[in-house]
Amino acid sequence: MSGEPDDLERAVEATLFAAEQPMTEQEISAHLEGAAVGPVLARLAEVYTGRGVNLVERGGRWHFQTASDLAHLLRREKEEPRRLSRAATEALAIVAYHEPVSRAEIEAIRGVQTAKGTLDVLLEAGWIRIAGRREVPGRPTIYATTPEFLTHFGLSSRRDLPGIEELRAAGLLDPVEEAFAVLTGGDDPDTGTIDPSGEDNSD
Structure with a gap:
């Protein structure tokens, strides 16, 4: 052959x-x-x-x-990496681990209000998208990650997202450790606290 x-x-x-x-x-x-x-x-x-x-x-x-x-051979000297604010980083983490999620739900996990501009930055980056509206009073907009998010972070699917211990070991939880811990219930998502498919399995 x-x-x-x-x-x-x-x-x-x-x-x-x-x-x-x-x-x-x-x-x-x-x-x-x-x-x-x-x-x-x-x-x-x-x-x-x-x-x-x-x-x-x-x-x-x-x-x-x-x-x-x-990759370093093709990186232009003037290219600057996209830097997210703490609020945007926390919001992106919450959407990634808990999608689809509304702005109010993001705020409930973060414990503080989330400015509209924070989500606009993530929408402009192409890392989150509007996934519809929650069928509850007020029908709030809900957000989910995009294929561009997976591509940028080198993930085949959301099931490849690291668990809380992996993030801590890699030093990636500072300054958003509290948000990640609340988001994941303090456990690795693979243990059943948060299902990467977007369903909460804590019950």
Whole structure:
């Protein structure tokens, strides 16, 4: 059997290279006249393992990204990392671990009011989205994370979110340790306190 890529594999590869944003398997298939691309994506992901760019799947969407150990070679000197305020960091953590969640619910966990601008920053960054309205009096807007959030933080799904002990060990809880602890009930989400699917399993 030849190790050369077939026409479909080359077409999938070209489609993803040309795409302006990550694509789902269904979008790739539709672009290629309904071709079955699942096995091809798996094969390409294996082919690109260990190379300068990797084919990865984040939140059901596929894209090429620079290998993590080479990212520093492409970083522009003037590029500044996105820095979030404490309030925005806490709000993002709460949405990530407890979505879908309303502004009032975010405030209840944080113990302080959350300015509208705080959520606007996260919406503008593309890390959270409006996920509808809660079916309660007043029908408040509820928020959830986005595929861009998963991509930025290198997560395949929300089930890859670290637990409270991992965050503490990595020194990532300061200055938001209290918010994370309240959010997760002081336990690792995988123990059943918070289900990454968004359901509270504390009862």
